[in-house]
Amino acid sequence: MPQYHGALPPEFWSRPVMADALATCDMAVIVEDIRIARGWSQGELANAVGYSQSWVSRVINGQQSLTIEQVRELADRLGIPLHLLRFASATETRKGAGPTRRRDFGKVIATAAMSLPTACTGSDINEGTAPTLRAITGGQRLLDASSPARDLARGAIAHVELTERALKRAQHTPFAPEIAAGASEAAGFAAWLHTDMGDLGSARSYYQTAIAHARQAGHHLLEVYMLGSLASFEIEADDPELGLTLAAEARRRMGADAHPTAKAWLSCVRSLAYAALGDASACTREIARAEANVVRQENTAPPWPWVFSFDDAKVASHRALAGVRLRNPNDARAAFSEALHGYNxxxxxxxxxxxxxxxxxxxxxxxxxxxxxxxxxxxxxxxxxxxxxxxxxxxxxxxxxxxxxxxxxxxxxxxxxxxxxxxxx
Known part of the structure; x- marks a missing residue:
């Protein structure tokens, strides 16, 4: 039913089509879906965003290239959650996107970097610094799906250094916490790449940096995310006891009122630690907690730094992994079938x-x-x-x-x- 006024409900942004469009910054889909949800004509949409109807028509048809500033402007005027947007071409994440598309997307990332004079020249930091830093990290994350980690590592390391310099310049400004959060996300992605490359020492160091910056930002869920990521890393590195210790600290800092996505994800991390230790009862208990959280009504739009809600398919994938580690092949295969059916x-x-x-x-x-x-x-x-x-x-x-x-x-x-x-x- 059209909604002419007020904010769109949270579930609008978590629908699969919209979540995918936000994750790829497919503004044609995003803008058209908002127009339909609002019950607007193209002319009414044009009035809402302050552009001509012909320009809006080209955007909806995918014929109008947008600058990062125009994307931000549309997000502000249409109420699009900017923290869920990732600046990339929608075709980049589709199967078969080749080197030419990756090079084109590299230009988008370069453009984003060029819009960061405050972090590079020493001029005043402003409200656009942190979102741009995070946009670059988001774009790098999208490239990870279709590129070798070694091809991305040098740029990711350079971006970590860029965010560190921006953070130093932001000291004693109101923008420091947001930039610290961006620095945390950049370091966390660098840790992920080094894990993929098998450089466990560097990965561990970047995770520790990510945790430190999350604490500096005062962003508890970001700290939980980085602590849980380090816990998952240590479990995979054959130290499940340490992984459980880190996950317990993350759960303590998360608190009882945290978002269901965070709770479900952390329970799944803990389930794999218990499975590695051979504790089937504790593993089953954590999986049950995750399943209870993913069906909660509040588990719609996920909190940053999560981009997608933690759903049944993702819980099933962890149940399958646990089944393998507990040597329950029949349970594992059934869970894999469930996971692969809904997990992209x-x-x-x-x-x-x-x-x-x-x-x-x-x-x-x-x-x-x-x-x-x-x-x-x-x-x-x-x-x-x-x-x-x-x-x-x-x-x-x-x-x-x-x-x-x-x-x-x-x-x-x-x-x-x-x-x-x-x-x-």
């Missing part, structure tokens, strides 16, 4: 899920399917030069002690080629 993962994340699913198939005796999935994951790891994916594939192979079937021998040959540099160059 990027190539590298999908490869990690395939390795785990391969382990579940191997445990149930389906060797051909297990090594088919592991081979697909290995191919993705090689393509993206992802040490994280390749390490998971190697861990899967070390854990297999079954018969030397033909498919196993073929897999070993391909793994040897990757490890000796014969593939993926």
């Amino acid at each position: 993962a990027g190539a590298k994340q999908a490869a990690l899920l395939k390795v785990e699913l391969a382990s579940a198939h191997a445990d149930s005796g389906d060797v051909d399917e297990a090594f088919r999935l592991a081979t697909e994951a290995l191919r993705t790891g090689s393509q993206f030069r992802s040490e994280r994916v390749i390490t998971r594939v190697r861990r899967f192979r070390r854990g297999y002690n079954g018969a030397r079937a033909r498919i196993v021998n073929e897999f070993d040959e391909q793994l040897t080629d990757v490890l000796t540099g014969q593939r993926g160059k």
Whole structure:
């Protein structure tokens, strides 16, 4: 039903089509959906944003290029949650986006960087500094779905240094907390990239920096996000006890009244730690907590730094991972089927899920399917030069002690080629 006045309800922004449009900054979809929800004609929409009807028509039809400032202006006039926008082309995240699209998007990021005179020249910091810093990080995150981490690392490190310089200039200004939050997000992304590259020492250091800046910003949920991310990192690095300690600190700081997305996500992090420790009862309890939170009515528009709500498919993916670690292959495979049905993962994340699913198939005796999935994951790891994916594939192979079937021998040959540099160059 059209809504002519007042703010649009939170659930409007969390609908799958709108969430995807916000995540890719697809302004054509965003503006048209707002027009329909408001019950406006194109002329009425033009009056609302202060542009001509022909200009608005070109925006809706995807024929009008927008500057970052114009995006911000439309967001302000139409009530679009700016913190959910990620400055990128919608085609960039679609399957098949190639190097030319990535280069074009690189220009958008460069444009964003050029709009940061306050952080680069020492002139006064202003209210646009932090949003622009965060827009750059958001764009880099989108590129991570289609680019090797090693190709992004240098730019991400430079951006961390840029945010650090901006933060120093912002001392004793009212903009310091927001810039500290941007610095935290930039450091957290650098940590993520270094994890993918297998540089665990650097990753850990960047996570610690991200936590420190989140505390400096006074943003409790951001601190929870970074603490939980470090907890997940340590669990994956085979230290589940430390992961639980960090997750417990994150839960303490989060408080009882936190957003359901944060609660569900942190419960899932804890579930994997308990699964790694072999505590099936505690793992099940945490998964149940996550499931209870994702169905809460308030779990609509997620709080920053979460971009998407934590939904049933994401909980199912953690239930599947826990099933693999607890050696419950039937439960794991059923959960994977549920997760993959509703979880739109990027190539590298999908490869990690395939390795785990391969382990579940191997445990149930389906060797051909297990090594088919592991081979697909290995191919993705090689393509993206992802040490994280390749390490998971190697861990899967070390854990297999079954018969030397033909498919196993073929897999070993391909793994040897990757490890000796014969593939993926």
